[in-house]
Amino acid sequence: MSEPTARPRNAGIHTPTTRRPFHFDAARRLRTLTGVDEELLARVGYERSKYTALGGVVLGTSVIAAFSMWNFATEALGRVSAVALVPTVIWMLFVLNLDRWLVTPQPNARRRVGPLLTRLLIAVLLGAVIAEPLVLRVFQTAIEEHVADERTDTIDQLRTNLVRCNPVPSTTRTVTPEGCGKTYVLSFGKTPGERAEELAALRSDATVLQKRVDRDTGKLERLDSEVRDECRRLIRIAATGLYQRTSECLRLRAKAREYRTTHRTEENERRLARMNSRISTIEAQQTASRGAFLKARADGVERRLEEERAQQQEIGVLERMRALEELATGNPVLFVGIWLLRLLFVLLDVLPVLVKYLSGESAYDRMLTSASNSGVKIHDAEVRLAERRAMADLEMAQDAIEQEVRRHRAESEAAAREHAAAMNIRVRQAVNALEDEIRRSSAV
Numbered sequence: 001m002s003e004p005t006a007r008p009r010n011a012g013i014h015t016p017t018t019r020r021p022f023h024f025d026a027a028r029r030l031r032t033l034t035g036v037d038e039e040l041l042a043r044v045g046y047e048r049s050k051y052t053a054l055g056g057v058v059l060g061t062s063v064i065a066a067f068s069m070w071n072f073a074t075e076a077l078g079r080v081s082a083v084a085l086v087p088t089v090i091w092m093l094f095v096l097n098l099d100r101w102l103v104t105p106q107p108n109a110r111r112r113v114g115p116l117l118t119r120l121l122i123a124v125l126l127g128a129v130i131a132e133p134l135v136l137r138v139f140q141t142a143i144e145e146h147v148a149d150e151r152t153d154t155i156d157q158l159r160t161n162l163v164r165c166n167p168v169p170s171t172t173r174t175v176t177p178e179g180c181g182k183t184y185v186l187s188f189g190k191t192p193g194e195r196a197e198e199l200a201a202l203r204s205d206a207t208v209l210q211k212r213v214d215r216d217t218g219k220l221e222r223l224d225s226e227v228r229d230e231c232r233r234l235i236r237i238a239a240t241g242l243y244q245r246t247s248e249c250l251r252l253r254a255k256a257r258e259y260r261t262t263h264r265t266e267e268n269e270r271r272l273a274r275m276n277s278r279i280s281t282i283e284a285q286q287t288a289s290r291g292a293f294l295k296a297r298a299d300g301v302e303r304r305l306e307e308e309r310a311q312q313q314e315i316g317v318l319e320r321m322r323a324l325e326e327l328a329t330g331n332p333v334l335f336v337g338i339w340l341l342r343l344l345f346v347l348l349d350v351l352p353v354l355v356k357y358l359s360g361e362s363a364y365d366r367m368l369t370s371a372s373n374s375g376v377k378i379h380d381a382e383v384r385l386a387e388r389r390a391m392a393d394l395e396m397a398q399d400a401i402e403q404e405v406r407r408h409r410a411e412s413e414a415a416a417r418e419h420a421a422a423m424n425i426r427v428r429q430a431v432n433a434l435e436d437e438i439r440r441s442s443a444v
Contacts, residue, residue: 030055033096034356035104036364040371044363051364057352058099064348065130066092072133078314095349098126103356105365107372120353127349131342136320138341139327144315146323151312158308162186162301186300199282206275213272216265223256 028038031048033055041048069091073084102122136143165180231249260266328335347354 027052030059033058033100035100037368040367041364043367047362047364050359050362054103054352054355057355058096058103061099061349061352062092062096064134064345065095065126068130068133068345071137072317075133075136075315075317075320095126095130098122099352103352105356105368107365107369120350120357124346124350127346128342130349131345132321133317134345135338135341136317136324139324139338142327143320143323146327147315147319150323154312155305155308158184159301159305162304163297166297166300186297186304199279199286202275202279202282206272206279209268209272209275213265213268216259216263216268220256220259220263220265223252223259227252227256 027048031038031041031051034051036051041051066088070084070088073087074080077084161180161184165184166186227249230246230252324338328338
């Protein structure tokens with residue numbers, strides 16, 4: 001028997017308690033991420049380092065997930081912004097909590113393959129989601145160069161199609177080139193083809209009239225030449241002694257005048273001059289209209305190109321993924337490198353689950369299973385005990401009720417008997433009183 005401990009001198013005096021200095025236990029915080037019970041783990045202290053390392057793996061996975069979400073958010077916004085911190089923090093906490101749930105020790109874990117496969121599947125899917133933004137980040141330079149080249153080719157192709165599908169119209173019935181839909185056809189107010197048919201008709205008529213005028217002019221020039229040649233000759237009249245033109249000269253002059261009158265050469269020349277003047281005016285108008293059309297087409301093409309460039313301001317995530325696939329399609333080395341990098345990031349996210357379930361059953365797991373089974377047995381025993389107590393209380397209550405019923409029944413029967421006896425006494429007394437009255441009446 002141990003001796004009683006001596007009471008300190010100041011046992012009855014209240015002494016202020018000293019506050020213990022704050023101590024941040026990093027290892028304990030890391031073990032918290034694994035969901036272990038510190039009190040139970042204290043019995044197998046040599047396994048603390050294992051769960052501390054597992055907590056570090058869980059924390060590292062969540063940090064990688066946060067970095068992945070940060071890249072995804074900044075690419076979606078097109079710039080580095082504090083707004084990207086909101087989804088980054090939320091995603092980090094979600095992944096941290098999910099990984100904590102995946103690696104939290106479960107009792108009888110080796111006996112349940114279904115939950116294990118489910119956790120591995122969730123970890124693989126989560127790793128695939130986290131891996132893609134990181135892969136895009138690694139190949140960011142090549143992706144942006146590829147997208148820039150594609151956008152340049154798209155702009156050049158759009159410019160070519162717009163110019164091809166909007167040619168300078170030669171007539172009002174200009175046919176749209178093949179392969180040009182509403183996408184590439186521009187709208188214009190006035191086009192050079194509106195007066196092209198009139199100009200073509202004028203040129204055709206002027207050509208016919210020019211041929212006629214040239215023919216008539218040539219014939220008339222030949223007649224005038226004959227007139228000049230013939231009229232140079234003079235004959236002397238014997239009667240008067242004077243010189244005069246020959247009759248052939250007069251005939252040729254009359255013939256020339258008749259030719260001019262019948263063929264209307266002067267009228268045709270004036271008409272041809274008016275037609276040529278009209279053609280020159282329309283050609284000048286066509287030249288101005290063509291210039292205005294070319295300028296309007298250039299402005300329309302530039303507007304469409306500006307609209308296309310406005311749609312290409314930022315490189316979206318889907319566009320980056322498509323560009324990465326296009327880069328990998330024609331390059332086997334890059335294709336293998338991309339998938340190895342993806343598998344690496346997936347493996348990093350699956351690592352907590354793999355570390356937990358590939359390390360085998362530990363002493364803590366066996367203790368947790370025993371504690372869980374004991375807890376279940378104790379709970380079952382407590383439930384059965386509570387059930388028995390409840391049944392006993394019900395039986396006791398039922399007995400008390402039955403006794404109360406019997407007591408009330410006995411009291412009711414006793415009261416009935418007393419009432420019957422009292423009634424019998426009253427009846428007998430009444431009968432005796434009646435008999436006495438009858439005897440007194442008969443005596444009188």
